[in-house]
Structure formats: C-alpha cells, structure tokens
Amino acid sequence: MKIGQVAREAGVSVDTVRFYERRGVLPEARRRPSGYRMFGAEAVERIRSAKALQELGFTLDEVVDALHAHDAGGATCESERWRLEAVVDRIDARIAELARVRDNAAASLEDCRAGRCRLTSAGSADHR
Known part of the structure; x- marks a missing residue:
C-alpha cells in the first residue's frame, strides 16, 4: 500500500504516517525504485493500535515501547x-x-x- 492509502484507512494524515515511521511506531517502509514508500496491510492496524494506546493516555514513547514489547513476543x-x-x-x-x-x-x-x-x-x- 502507498502511504496515502495507509493514512486514509488508518484515519490519520500522511504526515502522521511519516512521523510514526520516524519515531519507530511503524517499521521503516520498503521503497519502490521510484522512492515511494510501500507498506503492508499490517501498518494500518499498527497505527490504529498506536492511536488507541494514545487515547488511553500513553505517551508516544510509551506506545513505541509497548509495541516493541509486543513485537518481541511473550507480551x-x-x-x-x-x-x-x-x-x-x-x-x-x-x-x-x-x-x-x-x-x-x-x-x-x-x-x-x-x-x-x-x-x-x-x-x-x-x-x-
């Protein structure tokens, strides 16, 4: 998926997707030869999870830590x-x-x- 589609489906702006990528909420996207970012469908769910944690009061750093703990398995x-x-x-x-x-x-x-x-x-x- 291109960044615009990820943003639309996740209900955020393209800038938010880029920001989340820079901050480690999303893994670095693959790039096409043209330079366009390409994300897997899981990026949408990851953004939704991050937003849900933020709505609970988590800071962005806490969101990143929680997602990384989940990624490591055993959480x-x-x-x-x-x-x-x-x-x-x-x-x-x-x-x-x-x-x-x-x-x-x-x-x-x-x-x-x-x-x-x-x-x-x-x-x-x-x-x-």
Whole structure:
C-alpha cells in the first residue's frame, strides 16, 4: 500500500504516517525504485493500535515501547499491566494538580467577589 492509502484507512494524515515511521511506531517502509514508500496491510492496524494506546493516555514513547514489547513476543496482559498502572498514576497526579489549581482559582474568584481582587493587586502588598 502507498502511504496515502495507509493514512486514509488508518484515519490519520500522511504526515502522521511519516512521523510514526520516524519515531519507530511503524517499521521503516520498503521503497519502490521510484522512492515511494510501500507498506503492508499490517501498518494500518499498527497505527490504529498506536492511536488507541494514545487515547488511553500513553505517551508516544510509551506506545513505541509497548509495541516493541509486543513485537518481541511473550507480551501478556500480566507482563504489560504495569504500563497501564503507570498511565493511571500519571493521570491521577494530573487530576490532583488540576484540583489544586482549580481550588486556587476558585479562592481568587471568591476574593475578587469580596473586593480583594488578586488580579489587580498582583505584586502589590498595599491592595491585599
């Protein structure tokens, strides 16, 4: 398959296919004498798998590592569960940080409603 067909079937752009090839998500494509990339049908499924992992919260480096572990053989849910645990831990940390930021913003809003606006007095101790 040419790169355009792979991109269409996988639901991504041609640039994404090229990027995934450069980053190791896809193995390097064979080339025709004309220089055109030629991919096997498995490239579409590999891209779909990569996108599914990214939608779960995996970074691109984690996607590459997980796919390479699968390629090496022997990967099982048991042996790979730690990857999902790491993603969940990272998401939980982000949620906690966002909760802290939201609490600070909500407190600032309450101060503003009470006439103690932190926005207009930033850096000035006189107006606090």
